[in-house]
Each structure stands twice: as structure tokens, then as C-alpha cells.
Amino acid sequence: MAKAVLTPQAENFPAWYQDVVARAELADNGPARGTMVIRPWGYAIWELMQADMDRRIKATGAQNAAFPMFIPMSFLEKEKQHVEGFSPELAVVTHGGGEELAEPLVVRPTSETVINHYFAKWVQSHRDLPLMINLWNSVVRWEMRPRVFLRTTEFLWQEGHTAHSTYEDAVEETHRMLEVYRRFMEETLAISVVVGEKSPGERFAGADHTFTCEALMRDGKALQMGTSHNLGHNFARAFDIRYLDAGGERRHAATTSWGTSTRMIGGTIMVHGDDHGLCLPPAIAPHQVVVVQLDGDSAGAARRVEAELRGAGVRAHVDARTHTSFGRRSVDWELKGVPVRIELGARELATGEATLVRRDDRSKSTVPLDGAARAATHLLEEVQDALLAQSRTFREQHTHPVTDLDEFARRVGDGGLFLAAWSGTEESERQLGERTGATIRCIVDAAPPAPTCLISGLPAAHTVLIGRAY
Amino acid sequence: MAKAVLTPQAENFPAWYQDVVARAELADNGPARGTMVIRPWGYAIWELMQADMDRRIKATGAQNAAFPMFIPMSFLEKEKQHVEGFSPELAVVTHGGGEELAEPLVVRPTSETVINHYFAKWVQSHRDLPLMINLWNSVVRWEMRPRVFLRTTEFLWQEGHTAHSTYEDAVEETHRMLEVYRRFMEETLAISVVVGEKSPGERFAGADHTFTCEALMRDGKALQMGTSHNLGHNFARAFDIRYLDAGGERRHAATTSWGTSTRMIGGTIMVHGDDHGLCLPPAIAPHQVVVVQLDGDSAGAARRVEAELRGAGVRAHVDARTHTSFGRRSVDWELKGVPVRIELGARELATGEATLVRRDDRSKSTVPLDGAARAATHLLEEVQDALLAQSRTFREQHTHPVTDLDEFARRVGDGGLFLAAWSGTEESERQLGERTGATIRCIVDAAPPAPTCLISGLPAAHTVLIGRAY
The missing domain is CATH 3.30.930.10 (Bira Bifunctional Protein; Domain 2)
Incomplete structure (x- = not known):
């Protein structure tokens, strides 16, 4: 590898x-x-x-x-x-x-x-x-x-x-x-x-x-x-x-x-993205499916799968660089975040089965060769949904209510979003930044987690989302 | 009007x-x-x-x-x-x-x-x-x-x-x-x-x-x-x-x-373009067909024609501004260069026929209402072809071989393109501009109209297209 x-x-x-x-x-x-x-x-x-x-x-x-x-x-x-x-x-x-x-x-x-x-x-x-x-x-x-x-x-x-x-x-x-x-x-x-x-x-x-x-x-x-x-x-x-x-x-x-x-x-x-590179949602992937042609013998089959994918409106691409190692090509497409790969070679032609690889969880599955395009198309929808679900879960798991400024100052360095009560004064917004390096990302429509402002102790007027930001 | x-x-x-x-x-x-x-x-x-x-x-x-x-x-x-x-x-x-x-x-x-x-x-x-x-x-x-x-x-x-x-x-x-x-x-x-x-x-x-x-x-x-x-x-x-x-x-x-x-x-x-405004080739017309709805009664029919046109891949638009005069609207769409208009009102609904108007030659024709979308779609191809043919004919009719500089200097003010023999020297190119306000538009692959350069009298090396330019 x-x-x-x-x-x-x-x-x-x-x-x-x-x-x-x-x-x-x-x-x-x-x-x-x-x-x-x-x-x-x-x-x-x-x-x-x-x-x-x-x-x-x-x-x-x-x-x-x-x-x-x-x-x-x-x-x-x-x-x-x-x-x-x-x-x-x-x-x-x-x-x-x-x-x-x-x-x-x-x-x-x-x-x-x-x-x-x-x-x-x-x-x-x-x-x-x-x-x-x-x-x-x-x-x-x-x-x-x-x-x-x-x-x-x-x-x-x-x-x-x-x-x-x-x-x-x-x-x-x-x-x-x-x-x-x-x-x-x-x-x-x-x-x-x-x-x-x-x-x-x-x-x-x-x-x-x-x-x-x-x-x-x-x-x-x-x-x-x-x-x-x-x-x-x-x-x-x-x-x-x-x-x-x-x-x-x-x-x-x-x-x-x-x-x-x-x-x-x-x-x-x-x-x-993860440690293997970019991971693109299918909706914005220039190649949604790459058919990795493993050898010269599988050129025809690769083109047929590509044609079937394109017929279904999928942005498909055949990687026919058989002079480049399989490992190098796999790493390349993972780096570039291509959502689904279909691996196709002489062995697959012989067994009548192709390997499908998902970029998001890197899982592999084997499907009948003549159903590979259909399976890949279906997988794209699954990947798109899975990425959104993962993003939502991650955000929810890393969003914490906070009511104590010292606790917030300790935890903010670990990252994540915090929901806090805020008075609405400019002075408290400035203090927040100076003390914690965090900013008010936005005022959200939610019940305040406390009656008084996290920063100033004044009566709370808003619930705000706080965090360090790019 | x-x-x-x-x-x-x-x-x-x-x-x-x-x-x-x-x-x-x-x-x-x-x-x-x-x-x-x-x-x-x-x-x-x-x-x-x-x-x-x-x-x-x-x-x-x-x-x-x-x-x-x-x-x-x-x-x-x-x-x-x-x-x-x-x-x-x-x-x-x-x-x-x-x-x-x-x-x-x-x-x-x-x-x-x-x-x-x-x-x-x-x-x-x-x-x-x-x-x-x-x-x-x-x-x-x-x-x-x-x-x-x-x-x-x-x-x-x-x-x-x-x-x-x-x-x-x-x-x-x-x-x-x-x-x-x-x-x-x-x-x-x-x-x-x-x-x-x-x-x-x-x-x-x-x-x-x-x-x-x-x-x-x-x-x-x-x-x-x-x-x-x-x-x-x-x-x-x-x-x-x-x-x-x-x-x-x-x-x-x-x-x-x-x-x-x-x-x-x-x-x-x-x-x-002509004295009535822009005239767009259908391929680049934002609205290829405008259905001019003449009164409130024809709203449904106008939408049906629009839907049929869109189904055929035509960029269609219903002009439902029945509070604006018909004359004003016709002038507007002519100004904007819309290739084909379909005029549709209570009278057309009664007779079962619609009026088609071409922008390029401003000709009108009457077609059965239920074939109006098809006729308009066909007309778009005709207009696209006609505009190219017209452009080619115009260019050919206004391209003249020329062998005498005095004659060229007299005629260039009337516009048009001229084919001439050219020596290829920078000096002659400069002289051409100073004397006639024209420039060499390009060297063309054609038989020179004369053995000697139009400008310098030196032996001709090229045939050039000459004219005044933007």
C-alpha cells in the first residue's frame, strides 16, 4: 500500500x-x-x-x-x-x-x-x-x-x-x-x-x-x-x-x-475531508464515479459501465492509466474525493463481479458486473445522504450549552460550538473575544440556557452560538 | 402604431x-x-x-x-x-x-x-x-x-x-x-x-x-x-x-x-440588427419565443403553448402584461430581438388559429392554434439558418477585389471588404492606414488579384483582406 x-x-x-x-x-x-x-x-x-x-x-x-x-x-x-x-x-x-x-x-x-x-x-x-x-x-x-x-x-x-x-x-x-x-x-x-x-x-x-x-x-x-x-x-x-x-x-x-x-x-x-484527503458530496463531484480499469483486457467493459452511468446522468470517468500502479491510482482518487470507484479487471470479468468502493467510509462491496452502474448510481444517493447526516451529527455532538464563563474559557480550546445567554451589549461582545478568542457566531432562535448573560452577568436578551472561527 | x-x-x-x-x-x-x-x-x-x-x-x-x-x-x-x-x-x-x-x-x-x-x-x-x-x-x-x-x-x-x-x-x-x-x-x-x-x-x-x-x-x-x-x-x-x-x-x-x-x-x-432593434439568432436568444397574450381570456391557452414549447426545449416566455398596449409590447420584443412571437387572444381562441411573427423579416403567418408550438419551434431553425445565409450573402456582396490604390481610397469610405495583393512590408501597412484609414484585417488563403502590391507596387507576397474596422 x-x-x-x-x-x-x-x-x-x-x-x-x-x-x-x-x-x-x-x-x-x-x-x-x-x-x-x-x-x-x-x-x-x-x-x-x-x-x-x-x-x-x-x-x-x-x-x-x-x-x-x-x-x-x-x-x-x-x-x-x-x-x-x-x-x-x-x-x-x-x-x-x-x-x-x-x-x-x-x-x-x-x-x-x-x-x-x-x-x-x-x-x-x-x-x-x-x-x-x-x-x-x-x-x-x-x-x-x-x-x-x-x-x-x-x-x-x-x-x-x-x-x-x-x-x-x-x-x-x-x-x-x-x-x-x-x-x-x-x-x-x-x-x-x-x-x-x-x-x-x-x-x-x-x-x-x-x-x-x-x-x-x-x-x-x-x-x-x-x-x-x-x-x-x-x-x-x-x-x-x-x-x-x-x-x-x-x-x-x-x-x-x-x-x-x-x-x-x-x-x-x-x-x-479525512486523513485520506478530500471527500466530495456527489452533487459537486466533477467525477461522481471513477471506473478504475485494472488492465488492458477490461477496457471494453469499463467503457460499457461508463456509458451506462452517463446514460443515467452520472458524471463518470474511466481511469485507463494501466501503466500507473493500482495503489497510486487509488490514493489519487481518494485524495481528490471521488465518491464512488468501480474496480474492474480480468478477474472481475471472469467472475462477473465488480468491486465498488465508497469514499466516505471506504467500505467495499461486490456487485454483479452487469448491475455495477445501477449499484453505483444508487450508492451516490446514499453517500450524499450519509455525508449530510454525519455533518449534522458531528455538529450536534459538538454543540454544548454553557452557563459559566470560566468553564467556557477552559473548554473553547477543544473546539465546538456553545449555546449561551447574552445581554446584547457591545462591551460584552468585545470582552468575550479578548478573554477567549471566541466570537458570537449568531443569535439563534432558541430558549436561553440561563437568565443572565454568560459574559456580563446582565439580564439575558438572546441566545447566541459562540465559538472560535475561521 | x-x-x-x-x-x-x-x-x-x-x-x-x-x-x-x-x-x-x-x-x-x-x-x-x-x-x-x-x-x-x-x-x-x-x-x-x-x-x-x-x-x-x-x-x-x-x-x-x-x-x-x-x-x-x-x-x-x-x-x-x-x-x-x-x-x-x-x-x-x-x-x-x-x-x-x-x-x-x-x-x-x-x-x-x-x-x-x-x-x-x-x-x-x-x-x-x-x-x-x-x-x-x-x-x-x-x-x-x-x-x-x-x-x-x-x-x-x-x-x-x-x-x-x-x-x-x-x-x-x-x-x-x-x-x-x-x-x-x-x-x-x-x-x-x-x-x-x-x-x-x-x-x-x-x-x-x-x-x-x-x-x-x-x-x-x-x-x-x-x-x-x-x-x-x-x-x-x-x-x-x-x-x-x-x-x-x-x-x-x-x-x-x-x-x-x-x-x-x-x-x-x-x-x-435593423431599424426596429436587435435581431437575435435563436441559439443565443434568452427568450426564443414570446407568447403575447392579448387579453385575460387567453391566459390558459398562452400557458399551454408555453408549456408545449418548453417541453420541446424551447426558451419560451408568456408576456401577460395585458395592461400595456399591444403596440408597445410588440415594439419592445422587436427591440429586444426575440426571434419568434406568437400572438394569442380571444379572437384566436374563437377561430382556432394563432399568428406567428418572425423577427428577422417581420413576416406574419397564421397557423392552427394546436400546432402553434410546433410551428414556432420549426421556425426557430429557419430563422437561425436565414440569418447566417443573410450574413454570408451580405459579406460576399460587399467584398471586392481591388488592384488600384486610388480606386480603393475612393471606395473605402462606402465600407465593405477588399481583397488586394500585398508585398508584406511594414512600411506599406503603415502607408495604407495613413492614406485610407483602412487596415489589413488578415492575410487570406486566396489567389492574389494582382502580381504587385496594392500599396507599394512591390512584388505581391500575399492576398489580404482590407477594410476600415472597429
């Missing part, structure tokens, strides 16, 4: 993560600090995420568009909180076409300002609302502690932006998209998430309310997987988005924005 | 173009000079182009990936001709995260330099070749005379980059992709193009050979629709891309690059 090629998770989780990213050929660091090159295997996963998410977004009525990556600095300055929040992270173009620019251009960190500038042009009447736009692009936020997929100076994402007649409509849209994200993460990424509202300290710069999907990684740290913001009238006022209502009165629209990014690839790696 | 909303083509073609872009809601100018906002209708067209082109590119064996938008200035400087060609067009990031950068970053004008840097890392052995990568992204080239879709400071495109063992393999790839582009333009965009090699003066900065697809717009000007470059060993030497061949010898790879962009949307507008 080929020896382990990855640092074990238990030994050094960050090193394991870097190893998986490199050995599964998902990505490389870019030449400019904090940027990344997404390699074909990583990008194919992203394309599958995109296609699935795109369908869900379009089903809500939003339409795709493209906005410029350059935003005049003056646009950002129109919304005070927004510019304060993003200023430290901006990349600034000062020269273009060989000359210094009269007004510096910002490379978009997010597109609220430029989108809302155009919303103000496009929205005249209540009949123009709701206006629902989604963009697939990349944005730049200068990153001091970059980590591939998780925190990069440039990342790929979708950003949705909507304008509505009433504040209530914006509230509804914010929650609708949060639910789209939650379902995508569970149904497609097989990642169980907690949804809730961000505390004021973690709110999007310029939002009235920010909602989030939080997942738990295998090392016990939390990852914010996607956010949905109710921007209320803040941007509509800053950019003067007004419409004539049915009664002929001019009113400000209410806006929202929501986004998910290539960070979800990082989450998928850290939720499902 | 609603009156004309566009400047007629014959009166002022550039004004007509701007009118179509605005009234069909394809795009807006961006806030930073030369940038654009692609609106949902324009972007939906781009998504259809992308999906089709992406399938064709993947069928050649290339895989998608993503590379950073920021490239260190030092990377560009490694290939002398490349940096000379692109320097005047660069946008430069000098500040990031609130600080001045030690090395300025260029916003990619194209990705050869950063891609070939990674190719050098990834390519070790002849077994790693060919390496074929495609990117869908946006690039920035500072534009002094911007025009939406045709020349914009930022544009969306695909850029393919490949590395091969031998120069001959690179030659083959360059031609393979040129042929992929030609077929895409004819089969999908219904635009007849001339393919050929660019003259040295129009070559990509750093290429040995550049090949192009050239189309003829309705105003008689040419448009370069896509290019394929044989980069030979230039970038492989600059970035040290070497591999061990089967005999154990270390050799430089040969590389190519090829690209098509949102400029093709501009070409589609100017090849097929």
Missing part, C-alpha cells in the same frame, strides 16, 4: 488542510500576496456549485448581470458605515493608461455602491420593483492572514442585490435568500448549518441586519458560509433610490444584499 | 447602435471611464454564448480554472514584446490595505504571464503535456475611445492557454481553436466570418503568429471577433517552461493562447 501523503488531521489540522489543497490539486497560492490560483479540479467543483446555486437564485426571480470591477472612491464615501468598514481592505488603482487618475478607483470589495447608483436610475415607479440582480464575479479585500479558499485577497463569489417597495419586502427577501443558502448547503454541499442573525459587531458595514449560515469544521472551529443582509433604507437614502408608489407619492426603496463565495470550497474540505 | 424609437441605421449608424444598446436594455456606461454595466437582457445573451462556447472548448480537452486578476509588474516585464505592447493600456494598483505596495500590481490585461509562470511549475515531463487551460474572467485595457461591447476598459471574455511538446503541436492547437471560433460564430451567432492570419503590425504582443475571425458589420466596417495566437517558444523561454522528453532531454514547451469576448455581443448587434 502507498503510504499516507497527508499530515494527519489530529496532528496538525491547518497543515492537513494545506496538504489536501496541494495534493488534490485544488489550488495554489497566487504570486500577489493573498491571491489564489484555482486549479482545474478545484474549479470544476466551483462550476458545479455555481450551476446549482445559480438555478436556485434564478428560481427566486433574480436575474444575472455584470457590473464594473472599478468603483470611484466617491461612491463608497456616500454610505458612511460602508466606507468605514471597507476602507482598511481596499485595493486602489491610481494609474491608468500611463497617467495618474484624477479620482482613484477602488477594485470592488463588494458592489452595493455601484449597484445602488444604477438602481436609482432604473427605479422610477413601484412597477419597477422588486428589482433583483445577481452577479458572479470576483472581489478584492486586502487580507493580512490569507488562507486559500478561506481568506483570500481576491475571491470568486455571487453577490445578489435587490430593491423593494417596502421594508417588510426587504425583510422577506433577506430571509428567503438565507433559506436558499441553507438548503443549498444542506442539499448540495451536505453540510448542516445553523442559521441566525449576526450580532451588531459582526454586521455587514451599512446593514440594518445581517443573517448567516454557520458550519462546524472537523477541527471544532466555525466557518461563516454565507450571509444575507437587510440594508433597510440606508443605501436607498445614500444613493437616492426613490419610486412613485401607487398613490403617486415618492418613497425610498428598501434594499438587500446576499453572498456566498469560494470559501464554501474550504468549508467542504474541512467538513467532509 | 408606435413610432420609431431608434435613429435609422442609414441616418447615423453609431447613433443607431447606441440607441439599440440603451433601448433593448443591453448595457449602460459604467461610472469609471470606458467601463460598462451589462444589464440582465445583455447578460442573458452572454450566458448563452458562454455555455455554448464552453461546451466547445471543453470538447477540445481544455479545462477551466481561475487565475488572480493582479499580476506583479515584474511578470509582464519578462516577455519584452508583451510588456511593450500592453504597457500603454495598463491599470495599476499602487495601494492595498491602506499602504503603498512595494511592487505595483497590474490588473490583468490578459493572463499569459501569470499562466506561464504556473505552467513552468506544473510541467515537468512530456506526460504533463499538452496542458490546456481556459479562463472565464474579465480583463482591463485602458481605452481612449470606448464604445460599449466593442472597446471597453474592462470586458468579459474567455482566454485559453495551452502548452505543448512541439512547435507543430502548438501550430495545430492554434488552428484547432480558430476553427472552434469560426464554427461558433457561424453555427451559434449566425455570423459569417473570414479567417486568416494577422499581419505583423496587428499581431498579439509576444506571438509568432496571430489568426483571426473577421466579420462585416451592416455599416460596412469590419470587426475582429476572436483571435488565436501561436506563441511559439517566446513565453516558454521567458518563463522557463521546460519538460523532459521521452529520451530524457530537457526541452522548451511551445504555447498558444486564444480568446473571444463580450465584443461578440457588439458584433451580433451590428450584423443582425
